[in-house]
Amino acid sequence: MTNQSDLFKYLLHLGDNALIHSYRLSELCSRGPFLEEDLALTNIALDQIGRASSFLKYAGEIEGKGRTEDDLAYKRGERQFYNHLITELPNGDFAYTIAKQLILSTYDVLLFTELSNSKDETIAGISSKVLKEVRYHFVHARDWCYRLGLGTELSHTKLQNAINEIWMFTGELFESDETYNDLYSKGIAVNTNSLKAKWLENITEVLTKSEINIPNVDYMQSGGKQGIHTEYLGHLLTEMQYLQRAYPNAKW
Amino acid sequence: MNVAAIENDFQQKIDKDLFIEPKDAMPDKYREHLIRQISQHAHSEVIGMQPEGNWINRAPSLRAKQILLAKIQDEAGHGLYLYSAAETLNISREELIAQLHSGKAKYSNIFNYPALTWADIGAIGWLVDGAAIVNQVSLQRTSYGPYARAMFRICKEESFHQRQGYEIMAHMMNGTAEQKEMAQDAMNRWWWPSLMMFGPHDSDSPNSGNAFKWKIKRKGNDELRQKFIDKTVQQAEVIGLTVPDPDLKWNDEKQCYDYGEIDWDEFNKVISGNGPCNKQRINHHIKYHNEGAWVREAALAYSQKIQPNAI
Numbered sequence A: 001m002t003n004q005s006d007l008f009k010y011l012l013h014l015g016d017n018a019l020i021h022s023y024r025l026s027e028l029c030s031r032g033p034f035l036e037e038d039l040a041l042t043n044i045a046l047d048q049i050g051r052a053s054s055f056l057k058y059a060g061e062i063e064g065k066g067r068t069e070d071d072l073a074y075k076r077g078e079r080q081f082y083n084h085l086i087t088e089l090p091n092g093d094f095a096y097t098i099a100k101q102l103i104l105s106t107y108d109v110l111l112f113t114e115l116s117n118s119k120d121e122t123i124a125g126i127s128s129k130v131l132k133e134v135r136y137h138f139v140h141a142r143d144w145c146y147r148l149g150l151g152t153e154l155s156h157t158k159l160q161n162a163i164n165e166i167w168m169f170t171g172e173l174f175e176s177d178e179t180y181n182d183l184y185s186k187g188i189a190v191n192t193n194s195l196k197a198k199w200l201e202n203i204t205e206v207l208t209k210s211e212i213n214i215p216n217v218d219y220m221q222s223g224g225k226q227g228i229h230t231e232y233l234g235h236l237l238t239e240m241q242y243l244q245r246a247y248p249n250a251k252w
Numbered sequence B: 001m002n003v004a005a006i007e008n009d010f011q012q013k014i015d016k017d018l019f020i021e022p023k024d025a026m027p028d029k030y031r032e033h034l035i036r037q038i039s040q041h042a043h044s045e046v047i048g049m050q051p052e053g054n055w056i057n058r059a060p061s062l063r064a065k066q067i068l069l070a071k072i073q074d075e076a077g078h079g080l081y082l083y084s085a086a087e088t089l090n091i092s093r094e095e096l097i098a099q100l101h102s103g104k105a106k107y108s109n110i111f112n113y114p115a116l117t118w119a120d121i122g123a124i125g126w127l128v129d130g131a132a133i134v135n136q137v138s139l140q141r142t143s144y145g146p147y148a149r150a151m152f153r154i155c156k157e158e159s160f161h162q163r164q165g166y167e168i169m170a171h172m173m174n175g176t177a178e179q180k181e182m183a184q185d186a187m188n189r190w191w192w193p194s195l196m197m198f199g200p201h202d203s204d205s206p207n208s209g210n211a212f213k214w215k216i217k218r219k220g221n222d223e224l225r226q227k228f229i230d231k232t233v234q235q236a237e238v239i240g241l242t243v244p245d246p247d248l249k250w251n252d253e254k255q256c257y258d259y260g261e262i263d264w265d266e267f268n269k270v271i272s273g274n275g276p277c278n279k280q281r282i283n284h285h286i287k288y289h290n291e292g293a294w295v296r297e298a299a300l301a302y303s304q305k306i307q308p309n310a311i
Ligand SMILES: [Fe+2]
Pocket: B045, B074, B075, B078, B154, B158
C-alpha cells in the first residue's frame, strides 16, 4: 500500500507545473511576435491547462476529501504549491520564452516517456496523452532555438542571454526527493535525477547546433518542490484566484 | 479590353451571382472597397483578442479558462483567414498592419469598450459574437470568392462562441445576487454598443450604393440589426436579463421588436477615436508588433540561410 498523502503531493507537483506554466504562456495571448506564433504559444498553454486539470482532478480523488481540480487550483495558498520555480518566472522577451520552453519541453519528453509506464494506471494514462503533446512542444522550441541562435546577431545574443539567466533554475528539475522514495521504488513516480544526463545530452545537442553556449553556473535555485517559491508566485495566484476568493459562494 | 468592357463583363458576372476570383479582372474601386472591408474585418478579429485576453488568467475555473482561451484562438485564426483573403487582392500583411497602425484601416468599434468583469466575457460572447454572426452569415454570399469562403469557415466556429457566452450569462443568472447584478450590469453596458456594430441606419449610409451593386453587401444594416434584436431579446428573457431599452416592445403587425433610438453621438465619438479604449487597443498592437520585429527578422534571416534561393 502506498502512502496516499505522498502520492497526493506528487500529483499536485505534476499538476502545478502545468498550471503555473500555462499561466505564463496565457499571458502571451495577443502579445506574440506575429499571429501564427501567438497561436502556437497559446496552443501550448491550452495543452498545459488540460494536463493540470487531469493531474489535479486525480489528486483530489487520491486525497479523498471531495476536493475538485478547481478547489485545488483556486483555493490553495502559495506554500501549498509544488511547481518548479522556473514555471513561475515572469515572461521576458521572446528569447526568454523560447529558452524556458526548450528547457521544460526537453525535460517533459523524458519525464512523460517514463511516466507513461507508471505502475499507477491513471498516471500512465494521462502521461501517454501528455507525451504526444510535449513532443510537439519540444519541436516548436527546438526549431525556434535554431532560428534565434542562427538568425541574426541580435537574436543570437538575446537567446544566449536568456539561457544564461534561466540556467540556474534547471538544477531543481533533477533533485530527487526522499519523500517519494516509496513511490520511486514502486515504479509509480520517476526519480528525475536519473533523467539528468539524458536531458543534458539532448539540450546540448540543440544548443550546440544553435551556436549557444551552456553557461557555468555554480549555484542552482531550488525550493519549489517544498513549497518555497519566488516572490512572483504570490502575485500570480492573487490574479488567478481572484474570483474564487472574492466570491466564495458563487459557482461559475 | 478597355475599362468599360472590363466593368461591363465584371458586372455581368455579379448579376449572374458568380463569384469573383483573384485572377478575374475587377474595377479598382471594387478591389479598394474589398481591401478596406476585409482588412477591417481581419483587424477586428485580432484587436478583439485584447478585451477577452484580459480575462484568461482570471477565469474562475479551469474549464472556463480552456474555453475562453480556445475561443480567443479561434478569433486569431479568423484573423489569419481574413488576412489571407485580403492578400489575394495584392496587398501584404505588413501593409495591412501598417494601415491599422496609421489609422487608415479601422477595426470594429465594439472593441473600444473595456471588459470590466467576468460577466463581460459572457456578454461579449453572447452579444458581440452574436451580432457578428448575423453579419457574417449574410457575408457568406458576398461576391468575392476568397472572402465568402473565409466567412463560411468562420461561421462554422462562431455559433460555439455565442453559446459559450450565453452559458456564462445563464450560469451567473442562476447564481448569487452578486452574480446576477454583475450579469445585468454587463448587459446594460454591452447592449447598445452591440446594436451599433451594424453601423448607421441605411438612410444615413451614403456610401453603400456600390457595395450593393457589386453584391459585396446583400442586406442592409437595419435589416441585420433587426434580426439580431429579434433573436437576442428572447434569449435574454429566458435567463431573466432585462434589455436596457424602455422603448423595446413586440410589434404584432410587423412581427418583430420595435426598439429605442441608438445614441449616434456616442457612436460617432467612439468611431472618431475617443472611446474608452481606442488608444489602449492600438498602442497594445503597435507595442507588441514592434517588439516582435527582431523575431520576424531572425526567422527570415534563418530561412534565407537554410534555403538561400527562397524569397
Ligand atoms: Fe471571429
